Amino acid sequence: MDKRESMWDVYLRKGMSRRSFVKSCVALTSLMGLSTDHVSKVVEAAEKKPLPVVVWIHGHECTGCDESFIRSGAPLASDLVLSQIALEYDHLLSAASGEPFEAHLEETIKKYKGQYILCVEGAVCTKDNGVYCMSGGKPFIETLQHAAHNAAAVIAYGTCAVSGGIQAAKPNPTGSAGIAHFAGKTPVINVPGCPPIPEVMTGVVMHVALFGTVPPLDNEGRPKQFYGNRIHDTCYRRPFFDAGMFAERFDDAGAKAGWCLYKLGCRGPETYNSCGNLRWFQGMSYPIQSGAPCIGCSNAHFWEEDPMTTRMPEYGPLGNVDKIGAAMAVGTAAGVAVHGAMSVIQKQKREAEEHEKE
Ligand code: SF4
Ligand code: SF4
Structure with missing residues (x-):
């Protein structure tokens, strides 16, 4: 097998300075959710490890995840694609097409069997032998199984690849589903979102690339460093929730004053x-900051729940948000305790599920 360049080799070849290389490594360390203690390990891996071969395939989807990925600001998607991974095949980003392109996919799978990272966007169509999603002249389900079984790891990018996405909405005529069941014994990392945050996408692939391991995952196969908190836990509108102050309409005084969007x-x-915490467009904003409630796009079946501007069903055994608000009116401390208890119950339930799985 020919010797592949490391990230440092690429920087040298391009005449880029050691300083910019180290700066990239520091940025990658923080992006991967690692402490600064890990910078030297990241530098060492980036100096010595050959660039990881990546194959990126697209199933039943809108290509929004790739659109998100190319907007990554730290690292820039262009840096990632040109200097930090060896992207051998990508339905969207590759310039090549047609039969030679499909032949290159086959060569790559053979040459790097058991070594490459397979990134998958989009659901897999399972009905009628998968004919509703064709790729390179054959059903995508075949391409997926072949590429996944021979990969070192699979990254399922986006809610479609993780759990079927909008394509799987009832009555789901194409039998769309998440891809994990078709990966055989290859480990699958779930990166849900519609689309996922660009820096989360780059952070996950770089973790696998630099350390050659799957990052720590939660009970739904999601990297804990990016999916360890609820949106609610890091929301800057949270003090309004805790105080029982809710916008009731999109144009009322509460909405204008930035109150909680729960209702x-x-x-x-x-x-x-x-x-x-990361926000979108290099930290510029995110939906709640622009006045739109979170629609839960990283949850399975978010598209089939109640209308997106309908208040969530009551959650937890301790009552609904009005009761919390009422409790707050009577005594702030008591209300905080109620809400705190609800959060603790949710957290404990989740940890118990994870523990059970381990
Ligand atoms: S706006 Fe949403 S995430 Fe933020 S505090 Fe209210 S309910 Fe929680
Ligand atoms: S705020 Fe909610 S709906 Fe919006 S992108 Fe984040 S997870 Fe998805």
């Missing part, structure tokens, strides 16, 4: 994602 359907209390 307008916000799914933040049940949604695990990094929007509240």
Whole structure:
């Protein structure tokens, strides 16, 4: 097998400075959710490890996840694609097409069997032998199984790849489903979101690339560093929730004053994602910051729940949000305790599920 360059080799070849290389490594370390203690390990891996071969395939979807990925600001998607991974095949980003392109996919799978990272966007169509989603002249389900069984790891990007997405909405005529069941014994990392946050996408692939391991996952196969908190836990409107101050309409005084959007359907209390801390467009904003409730786009079946601006059903055995608000009116401390207890119950339930799985 020919010798593949490391990230440092690429920087040298391009005449880029050691300083910019180290700066990239520091940025990658923080992006992967690691402490600064890990910078030297990241530098060492980036100096020595050959660039990871990545194959990126697209199933039944809208390509929104790739659109998100190319907007990554730290690292820039262009840096990632040109200097930090060896992207051998991508339905959207590759310039090549047609039969030679499909032949290259086959060569890559053979040459790097058991070594490459397979990124998958989109659901897999399972009805009628998968004919509703064709790729390179054959059903996508075949391409997926072949590429996944021979990969070192599979990253399922987006809610479609994780749990079927909008394509799987009832009555689901194409039999769309998440891809994990078709990966055989290859480990699958779920990165849900519609689409996922660009920096989360780059952070996950770089973790696998640099360390050659799957990052720590939760009970739904999601990287804990990006899906460890609910949107509600990091929401800057949270003090309004705790004080029982809710916008009732999108144009009322509460909405204008930036009060909590729970009564307008916000799914933040049940949604695990990094929007509240990483935000979007290089930290510029995120839906709640622009006045829109979280629609829970990283949750399975979010598209089939109640209308997105309808208030969430009551959650937890301790009552609904009005009771919390009423409790707050009577005594702030008591209300905080009630809400705190609800959060603790949810957290304990989740940890118990994870523990059971381990
Ligand atoms: S319900 Fe939504 S808007 Fe309100 S605090 Fe939670 S995440 Fe923020
Ligand atoms: S705020 Fe909620 S709906 Fe919006 S992108 Fe984040 S997880 Fe998805």
